[in-house]
Amino acid sequence: MPTILIDADGCPVVDLTVRVGQAHGVPVKILCDTAHRIEREGAETLVFDKGADSVDFALVNRVQPGDIVITQDYGLASMCLARRARVLNQNGLEYTAQNIDGLLARRHENKKLLRAGKHPKGPAKRTKEPAKRTKEQDEVFVEKLDKIIREDKKRNS
Template sequence: MTERTMWVDADACPNVIKDVLFKASTRTKIPLTLIANQYLRTPSIRWITAVQVDQGFDEADNELVRRANAGDIVITSDIPLADELIDKGVRVLTPRGEVLEKENIKSRLNIRDFMDTMRSSGVQTGGPPPMSTSEKQAFSNALDKWIHS
């Protein structure tokens, strides 16, 4: 069996979720790579790394699609990126604990496109609410399920 890797679309990933991932990687020794357009500090543990990509639209996304393989997991809130990764057989988990998969990604894309249209027409949609304790727990549970699969 090839070694599985945890990947993070790290520019927008909450620090509380990065901390959960650092602990999980340290405990299991599953490689963890954070990919971002900016420098990221990571623990000094050899199987935890950060990759800084060039500034630019979709640079981090393109790097994640290039590197992630079937059986890996990617943590992202980016719905179009998730769709691309799911097509490759990559497991996708949002920082709020939602597993994105073939059965729900198309409806999530439709909602995203609808919200983009609303924002383009001037409707203020607001940002996401603060992360709740139950969402952090949902994330931890879904990650743990992947780790032990």
């Protein structure tokens, strides 16, 4: 049985993930740093020192083939894919061997533009507040996570 590992710092779907994991009897581990201690009933919380990528490296060191990782970090997603995990972002996008290279390349190009004083193309930021999640985004995420778990159960039965 897989474990769901959540890169929880800044993750808007911790509660949804725990709920889906519990519904399927799949263990959930929340990984966070000391500045973002996140605990939920029905999940194990693992707390790491605050520091650049400390949670990411801790997660990669724990992930096993077939585990499900929830993250919005392309670099972490890439490392987890190399460990044969299934990786999903907060909007229900599954990172795969087919799409991760393009996502990483786009991130690299955007960082180069920012260093050059240019802003990458995309919607204008009007406020410092993050956009509110919609019910539809939550539904898409839950449906995709549910589908991944059902596929795994079917494959292993």
